[in-house]
Amino acid sequence: MEDRYAFLTEWFDPSSSLLRRYQLFFYPKDGSVEMFDLKNQRRFLKRTECDNIHQEDLFVGNRVNVFTRQLNLIDYGDQYTANKLGSKKERTLALIKPDVITKIGDVIDLIYSSNLIVTKAKMTKLTWTQAADFYVEHQSKPFFNNLVNFMCSDPVVAMELVGDEAISTWRRLLGPADSTAARREAPQSVRAQFGTDVIKNVGHGADSLSAAARELEYFFPSTIGHGPANTATFTDCTCCIIKPHAISEGLTGKILNSISAAGFEISALEMFNVDQANAEEFYEVYKGVVKEYLGMVTELCSGPCMVLEIHGTDAPRTFREFCGPADPVIARHLRPNTLRALYGKDKVRNAVHCTDLPEDGVLEVQYFFKILDGWKQP
Numbered sequence: 046m047e048d049r050y051a052f053l054t055e056w057f058d059p060s061s062s063l064l065r066r067y068q069l070f071f072y073p074k075d076g077s078v079e080m081f082d083l084k085n086q087r088r089f090l091k092r093t094e095c096d097n098i099h100q101e102d103l104f105v106g107n108r109v110n111v112f113t114r115q116l117n118l119i120d121y122g123d124q125y126t127a128n129k130l131g132s133k134k135e136r137t138l139a140l141i142k143p144d145v146i147t148k149i150g151d152v153i154d155l156i157y158s159s160n161l162i163v164t165k166a167k168m169t170k171l172t173w174t175q176a177a178d179f180y181v182e183h184q185s186k187p188f189f190n191n192l193v194n195f196m197c198s199d200p201v202v203a204m205e206l207v208g209d210e211a212i213s214t215w216r217r218l219l220g221p222a223d224s225t226a227a228r229r230e231a232p233q234s235v236r237a238q239f240g241t242d243v244i245k246n247v248g249h250g251a252d253s254l255s256a257a258a259r260e261l262e263y264f265f266p267s268t269i270g271h272g273p274a275n276t277a278t279f280t281d282c283t284c285c286i287i288k289p290h291a292i293s294e295g296l297t298g299k300i301l302n303s304i305s306a307a308g309f310e311i312s313a314l315e316m317f318n319v320d321q322a323n324a325e326e327f328y329e330v331y332k333g334v335v336k337e338y339l340g341m342v343t344e345l346c347s348g349p350c351m352v353l354e355i356h357g358t359d360a361p362r363t364f365r366e367f368c369g370p371a372d373p374v375i376a377r378h379l380r381p382n383t384l385r386a387l388y389g390k391d392k393v394r395n396a397v398h399c400t401d402l403p404e405d406g407v408l409e410v411q412y413f414f415k416i417l418d419g420w421k422q423p
């Protein structure tokens with residue numbers, strides 16, 4: 046019999062402000078989906094191919110986009126699906142420490158090559174009290190003060206990682222806590238490659254399921270408006286969005302590396318799941334002007350995107366030049382070292398959005414880091 050995975054899903058219907066429940070079926074053989082409306086007990090979507098859903102996106106807690114509807118996967122629909130897709134899936138917190146914030150792209154690349162995916166991310170600057178709270182279990186240790194002082198000295202990036210045995214996989218990738226020991230005992234590990242000592246040791250990882258849940262709640266709380274603030278400056282800045290197709294193709298780390306290598310300062314970073322209404326609002330200025338407008342909206346809400354504030358004098362103009370022509374085919378001919386030439390596919394899936402007009406830089410950054418940040422779908 047053909048493989049079929051079943052999920053219980055919820056969709057927030059903005060027109061009626063109601064949560065609607067559907068069964069979602071996914072057929073891995075041809076990547077098709079089918080939906081069943083649970084309230085009205087009838088088929089809602091007949092089996093149709095949906096090329097932006099992949100088996101690795103299907104786990105409880107994730108959100109998938111089925112023909113512009115963002116569905117929250119709230120439970121497995123049958124034992125077969127739970128056994129096949131859910132048995133070893135875990136989520137954990139990866140905290141990137143201040144010593145390697147400019148190497149975040151390298152670390153994310155290693156995370157992807159270990160078959161983990163990044164589902165949430167936020168750059169934040171902890172206060173002394175927040176860092177002390179986070180490391181409260183170490184408060185009696187002699188290194189506590191040094192550790193806390195270091196953790197609040199500069200921004201950190203908190204990420205939620207999801208994958209098979211994510212907790213132990215991330216800790217193994219980190220290596221021994223002391224970077225010097227890591228170079229001896231686990232030379233491929235992140236700490237061996239990028240760490241300095243036992244305090245400046247690149248990253249932190251939760252050591253158990255309960256610690257992972259607590260630490261994720263600390264940085265990505267379920268309550269609206271809580272959690273450490275983002276680091277956006279809203280001055281001398283421009284907005285860059287790493288588009289969903291580039292995220293799902295595993296290009297996030299490479300794009301971040303290219304941006305840092307070109308000398309741009311990433312002063313804020315956060316992942317967002319943009320819904321249709323917000324994507325339309327954000328791209329409003331292109332409506333009726335750019336013929337790809339609808340495609341751009343669909344792409345932006347087809348999965349998580351990563352938004353960056355790029356900070357610096359004349360940032361909108363210089364960063365836009367670095368992104369290159371909107372069409373990657375043209376970019377590859379005229380400006381082969383630009384982001385779109387390197388990572389884009391076509392005019393819609395062109396790897397990154399960047400602010401077009403210098404006067405819109407702050408406004409676009411505000412749209413994400415002031416308006417959408419902290420806002421959660423009910």
Ligand code: CMP
Pocket residue numbers: 183188192222243244245246248249250
């Ligand atoms: P982390 O994974 O963030 O969890 C606790 C941190 O305490 C650890 O990484 C190290 O940075 C730090 N740490 C652990 N042991 C020592 C030690 N013996 N001396 C100094 N710092 C330590």
